[in-house]
Structure formats: C-alpha cells, structure tokens
Amino acid sequence: MNTRIAAPLIVVGLLVGLTACGSSDDDKAAAAPGRTVSEADRDAARKAAGLPEEPSAHDRYAFLEALDAIDPRISKADMDERSVSRGLNQCGSIRTTKDRAKLIELTLERFTIATRLPDINNADTGGKILDAVHKHLCPDF
Template sequence: MRTRTTLAAAGLLLTLTACGGDTDDKPSAPPSLTEEQRASARAAAGLPPEPSTTARYRFLEALNDIDRRIVDGKDGKDDKAVSRGLNQCRSIKNAAGDEDKQVALVQQTLSRFTIDTRLPDIATPETGGEILAAVHKNLCPDF
C-alpha cells in the first residue's frame, strides 16, 4: 500500500513539474479544417453533408406545413430545427434494415424536436412520421 502511495505521489509530482513553463505562452489556435476534412468527419459521425440552401429551405417549409409551431420562427430556431434534423439522420442511418429501430424512430423524432413536451396536442405517431419523412426526404435522402 505504501509503495502505491509513493508511486502515485511521484507520478503527481512529475505531472505537475511537466506542466510548469513560461506563463507568457499563448495558447495556439485550433487548426482549421478543409471542407473535405469536415465532410469526412461528418460522414464518420454518421451525419449527412451540410444541406444546401435549397434543401434547408424545403425542410423548414415541410416542418411549417406540418405545424408552424415546430420551428416557431424565432431567431436561431431554424438552425436548431436543421441541427435536430441532421441528428435524426444519424438515427435513420443506424436503423436501416432493423424494423424495430425504424418503428422507434417515430417516438424519437417527437422527442428530438421536443414535440412531446412543447406541443403535446400534436404529439402523435402521425406527426412523428411526417417530421421523420421531411427529415429523410430533405436532409438525408441517401440514408
């Protein structure tokens, strides 16, 4: 036990002395990624490419056709809706070929878009299915 404590203390001491240094050092900026690197990272995360302006517009219009309250038209809500849609694309991709997972996507969609808590009057399987279809058609048709 004493040996472990001594080793732990020595390790901590080495770590602390390694952290010391010139306090005038400025943190380096994170490296910039190329568009190709961003696309590769998105694909690795199971996300589709960033939607075109047209695809984004069509997706938001599809949500508004379902119920205008889903997006709500406030600043930043469009971005949030698109972000939620892109995350739902990952779920669509992960559920491919698994019928049980595909059925669960409807409820997950209602939760992801906070329909079940914000708009309980439209929190139905039909609404979830319509939102899921809008996501799939406009943001990730290849999934």
Template sequence: MRTRTTTALAAAVLLATLTACGTTPDEVTPAAGPKASATPTLTEEQRAEVREAAGLPDEPDAATAAEFIKALDAIDPRIADGKNDKAISRGLNQCSSIKRYPDDRDKLVKLALGRFTIDTRLPEIATPETGGKIVDAVRKHLCPDF
C-alpha cells in the same frame, strides 16, 4: 461547532478568491506550454470524415433547407417556430438515427418527437402520425440517400 465550520469555510473561499486575483493562467501554470486553441482547425476533408463517421449528411444548401422548413411548417408551424437553424440541426441529427435504424420506423418516430422536443413543448401533437411526418420530411429533404 456549526458556526466555526461555516466561518472557516467562508474564510477559505474568500482566501482562495483573493489569492487568484491578479494572476494570469500563464502565471498559475507556467510549464503548460503554449495555449491550445479552443476549437481545433479541421480541413474540409477531415470534417467530411467526421460527419460520415457520425452518420451525418452534408449541410443542406439554402434551397434544400428552405424546403425542409416548409415541410415542417406544413406539419405544424410551431415545430420549427422560426428557429430554422435549430430545426435543420435537429433534422441532420435525425439523419444519423435514420442511418443507424433504417428499418425501425417506430424507434425513428419516437426519436424524432423527442429530438424536435414535440413531446415536451407540444404534447397535443406528440403522436406517431406527427413523428412519422417529421421522419419523412427529414428523409426527403436532408438525407434522401439513407
């Protein structure tokens, strides 16, 4: 019984694969209409509205970004680990938490340690002190108005 089921399943998968060969998405779904763009185009104003609704500040300029990375490196160079774009993105996301929980420092520290993956990558420095320094660097450089 098991052999028949496995054989039948394998045949069905093979048939489905062979049937799909040589067709285009338009042939499969002709009534779908024009293809939608994979990424919607937003105006700068719409982008600003989305960022504000998400609690994210504007992207930092090059000088501000460099100062933020320098502040993280002063805490521990392994935090950014040369992945500056990723560190800045995480910092901007931390800003949304700062905006949401401005008076809950313990929560912000915990979120920063997780967001920057300190708790998993660098458990030896996953302390409230390190998290606090990250929160302070984020506030100072990326979202001073929060």
C-alpha cells in the same frame, strides 16, 4: 444509450470541441484561427458518424417549409438552425435504425415535441417530421 445512436452524437460533440478556441484560459480569451477544423475534415467526421453533408440552401429551405406545413410551431419554437441540426442528427438514426416506430419515437424526442408541443405529440406528427427529414436532408439513407 444505444451505441448506434451515441456514435453520431459523440462525433458531433468532437466537432464542436475541435472548432472551439484553445484549451487553456489564456487561449480561450484570444481567437485562435489556426485551431479551427477545415471544412473537409468536418465533412469527413460527419461521414464517419453516419451523418449527411450540410444541406444545400434549397434543401434546407424545403425542409423548413415541410416542417411549417406539418405545424408552424415546430420550427418557429426553434431557431431554424436548431431545426436543421435536429434533422441532420435524425439522419444518423435513419441510417442505423430500420424500425419505423422506433424512428418516430426518436424523432419526437429529438424535436422535443412532447415537452414543447404536447398537443401534437403523436405518431402521425412524428412520422411526418421523420418523412420530411428523410426526403430533404438525407434522401440517400
């Protein structure tokens, strides 16, 4: 895997791990509120990974509406949260990859269009999703 793509994924994985409860079986059984990551630390880790901040409610809604305009099955097959998460991860690729054809390929893979919606698995759909991600989730990238 390309290290420019892997770095954001590693940081996101670390964020997930850091927000989990303790490391021993006894700790996992009991909630450990003191072991959660602060929002500031989470934002700093996202920034270090090249990912944008969590979108505002307005931007999140606009992104999901844009996906629905492309094909309602894209976001309906996922929970909305998963679609937004996939979009935010795609922002990391937008930041590090300038080749549009490669970005479209990554978009189709990230949104699992080939396996879930093979009838729209094409560059046109991938480009539209990519443009929606860029416009609504990471316009400064």
